[in-house]
Amino acid sequence: MEDQTATPVREQHRFNTVNLQRYLAGKTRGVSNNDRFTVRQYSAGQSNPTFLIQTPSDSYVLRKKPPGMLLPGAHKVDREYRVQKALFSAGFPVPQPLLHCTDAEVIGTEFYLMEHVQGRIFQDLRLPGVSAAERAALYVSAVEVLARLHSLDLTTMDLEGYGRGPGYCKRQVSTWTKQYRAAAHKEIPVMDKLSDWLLSNLPTNDNEVALVHGDFRVDNLIFHPTEARVVAVLDWELSTTGQPMADLAYFLMPNYLPSSLSLLSCMGSLRGVEGIPSPEDLISIYCRCREIPSSLHQLNFYLALSVFKMAGIAQVWLTLSFSVGLSLSHTHKHTHTHTHTQYDNIRSVTAKGQAVHQQVTEFMKQHVLPAQQKEELQEAGLWNLFLPAVSGLSQLDYAHIAEETGRCLYAPDLFNCQAPDTGNMEVLHMFGTEEQKREWLQPLLSGQIRSCFCMTEPDVASSDATNMECTLQRDQDHYVVHGRKWWSSGTSGCEVVLCSRHGQHSMILVPLDTPGVNVIRPLTVFGQDDAIHGGHFEIHFDNVRVPASNILLGEGRGFEIAQGRLGPGRLHHCMRAVGSAEWALELLCQRAAHRQTFGKKLYQHEVVAHWIAECRLAIDQTRLLTLHAAHALDTLGSRRARKQIAMIKVVAGRMVCKVVDTAIQVYGGAGVSGDFPLAQMYAYARTLRIADGPDEVHMSSIAHLELRDQMRKAQAKL
The missing domain is CATH 2.40.110.10 (Butyryl-CoA Dehydrogenase, subunit A, domain 2)
Structure with missing residues (x-):
């Protein structure tokens, strides 16, 4: 890695370097307790923070888990260490892994140490600053090392169970289709057409399995300081086992992009750049190295998948640019504080429910907002949380989790907890x-x-x-x-x-x-x-x-089924509405604190201050009423909790409508534009007052049930 990319350690990632030096002394050549020992942080490696360790005689690279409570399936530095160790033993160019430490007492989290590799890293795929001839040689070297990776024999590398193997393309299409559709804030017909085409044209050889990198680009390679050869491949965080053509197409994709297009800063077009070999030449070299036919089967599919994946990422980031354009540190500090208040008020939440809620909160921060793939959620066990028979959570447990996912429009889909699938799965589980x-x-x-x-x-x-x-x-x-x-x-x-x-x-x-x-x-x-x-x-x-x-279940049993389906589903909608309202109130307060009219900040106008207070009152009242309904559902069952469920259905819809509408008023014209998520949130909120039955139907039901209960009380007194 290039030393100039390392900067002082960022505040949130600082750890006890004295402990680290003491731990490494005697375990790592070139480290002693008496020598100078410096730690700097690389600008890359945000998911798993990455650091440059230097002593008077040697340099190393350390990758660690981020600080704080983390998910069991996320930030798997042990997985990175495992694949790099296997690759290094096979003679493949990766930094030599030196040790793996699971003792969090050393620096606060699990970490692993690898050798520091001297060389050149090009952040710009066009490779500026080198001659056309060298540019060509560097790209040839890159595709040769990719072919070498895909030629490795997995059976001899001690990587059993490292990935899910066959069916990789189908999983990728499904994942990115769902993420794109969840994130899209307007209809883009060409994307829908591409998604349909991919689903209808899955490759016939999707069962071919090799070790794939998952993010193979020139900027993840270290080249020799003076020679045109790869000395190390970096960033194995997304590596798995699957169809190798997906890796190759992802690497080739910039060659096919229009010169005017740049999906992401690291994925601009390479058309017209002097010296870079044509895709056909790179494919020929790759195939010759792997000793396979040069006419690659269904290459268009893999290229289309790569473009769809990158466009999906771009769409997610476009959505995030206005939906979570707040300070994450402020947002999640508020979230954790608020969570403690919830648990203080509702003592019936189980220990498992509290732990899973904390995991979901952390995953939202670390993975959902940066739009990571859903496979990590399944590995983390944060999947199908709505279904007690699968998750082991009560309805009260899940109510808190549903509120957390309600803070992001597409988050429920990432946890496989989206409507209407949740209700349909409950139906099949109970009655199928x-x-x-x-x-x-x-x-x-x-x-x-x-x-x-x-x-x-x-x-x-x-x-x-x-x-x-x-x-x-x-x-x-x-x-x-x-x-x-x-x-x-x-x-x-x-x-x-x-x-x-x-x-x-x-x-x-x-x-x-x-x-x-x-x-x-x-x-x-x-x-x-x-x-x-x-x-x-x-x-x-x-x-x-x-x-x-x-x-x-049988003819004439539909009403019976529907009653079992609607209770939990309405509860989930209502708690997601509470999360959505919290998000809207945060946006409102951000605007009120920064905008100024008539010589004062917006929040200094009494009417706006009162709006903020009214929103807080309404949200907290709705949350408590909804948690009460969840408790009733757990203890009494759907039938006996009908009144509580009908009440929250009315209250939650009205509340989120009012809070989002107030936020729109504070934002003015921006509030109804597509630049902020409030207009889309209002559409959801207003629809909630009709979905699963209009307010008026539930009001009549509440009145009927209340009269019944009052009559029973009166009769009991006689």
């Missing part, structure tokens, strides 16, 4: 047959597919379920479904439909590709795209025939 669970529940739990729920109809007032006109007729060993549905949530990218109809109220599973299922159009909210949770669509069922075995 073993065959239905095997075919539909397991893929949903693993995040391989999406589902949607079809109940509302365009031609009738669907708040009264007896109005529904969709029909379900038995025809020997099949059922025939006929009718029109809309506001079918989660349709984008889904593979199975839960279709509900009244009459005798039945619920049936309908694969989306069944003949006669016609997805008519996506619906908009306030004229804008509504794709944050997979979108809402109008779907027509034209005499759709599905096997009778797809019926859930």
Whole structure:
């Protein structure tokens, strides 16, 4: 690494260097307790902080976990150490790993030490400052070392279980499709078309497995100080096992980008740069080194996947630029303080629930906001947290977690806790047959597919379920479904439909590709795209025939199923609304503290100060009422907690609407623009007062249940 990239250690990453020197003395050549020992930090390595260690005779590089409470599946420096050790033993150019320390007492976190490699690192892929001939030689050297990586024999490298292996491309397409759709703040037809094309053109050889780097670029290579050869490959944080062509295409992608385009600062176009070999030449060299045919199968797919991945990252960062454009230190200091207040008030939260909530909070800060891949969440065990049978969490436990994920519009999707899949998975878990669970529940739990729920109809007032006109007729060993549905949530990218109809109220599973299922159009909210949770669509069922075995629980049992489905789902919506309101209040306070009108800061105007106070009162009241409903759901069950659930459904929707509307008022014209997330948040908040039944239906139910309870009290006194 180049020494000039190292700077003084940043405040948040400081540790006890005396302890480190004492620990390394005697274990590492060139380190003693008596010599000068300096520590500086590299500007790279933000996820796992990276440091330059220097003594009078030697230099080393240290990578460590960040400080604070971390997730079990994140910041796996032991995994980096393992792969580098295996690679170094195989003679592959990586810095030699020297030791791995799991004792957090030394510097506060686990870390590993490797040799410091002298050489050149080019942050600009165009390699400025070298001749055209040397530029060509450097790129040839890079592609040769990539071919060498992919030629390694995994069976001899002690890397059993290092990655998930076969099916890598399918996992990548699924992951980046979901992340793009979750982050997109407006419809981009060409991206949707590319996503569909990728899903329909998965490579036939996706079972080929090699060790892949995951982020192979010129700026992750150290070149010899004077020669055109790679002396070390860096940054193995995203390495895994899978299809090697994805690595090659990612490396080649800048050669195909238009000269005017730069997706990210490290991924600009290489077109027209003198000396850089053509993609065809680089492919030929790669194939010759691997001794494989030079006509690569489905190269266009891998290039398209690389572009889609980078565009998805760019979209996420575009969203984050206005949705989390606050100081992270301020935001998360506030979050942790507020969390303690919640636990002081609600003593019934289990120890596991509190620990998982802390993990989710940390993962939000470290990974969701920087838009890391969802596979890490599964490895961390932060997956399907909404389902008690899987997570071991109570509804009260998960209520706190749902609030945390409500602070980011697409966070629930990253934890596989998004509507309507949560409710559909609960239905299948509680009421599905073993065959239905095997075919539909397991893929949903693993995040391989999406589902949607079809109940509302365009031609009738669907708040009264007896109005529904969709029909379900038995025809020997099949059922025939006929009718029109809309506001079918989660349709984008889904593979199975839960279709509900009244009459005798039945619920049936309908694969989306069944003949006669016609997805008519996506619906908009306030004229804008509504794709944050997979979108809402109008779907027509034209005499759709599905096997009778797809019926859930049996004919006429749909109402029973729906009651079990809606209780927890409404609770989750309400707690996410509390998190969304907290986010809106933070934005409001930021604006009020920095904007000035008529000689005063906005918050110094009494009306704005009162707005802030009213928002705080409303949020805290709603949170406590919702946690009370969660406790009732845990202790009484869905049926006996109906009144509490109906109450929070009304209160949470009204509260988040009011808080976001107030924030918009403070922001003025900016509040209704696309430059800030408030307009999108308001669309979500206002929709919440209609979704799962309008306020008025719940108010009538609350009144009925309250009268019943009062009558029982009166009778008990007689």
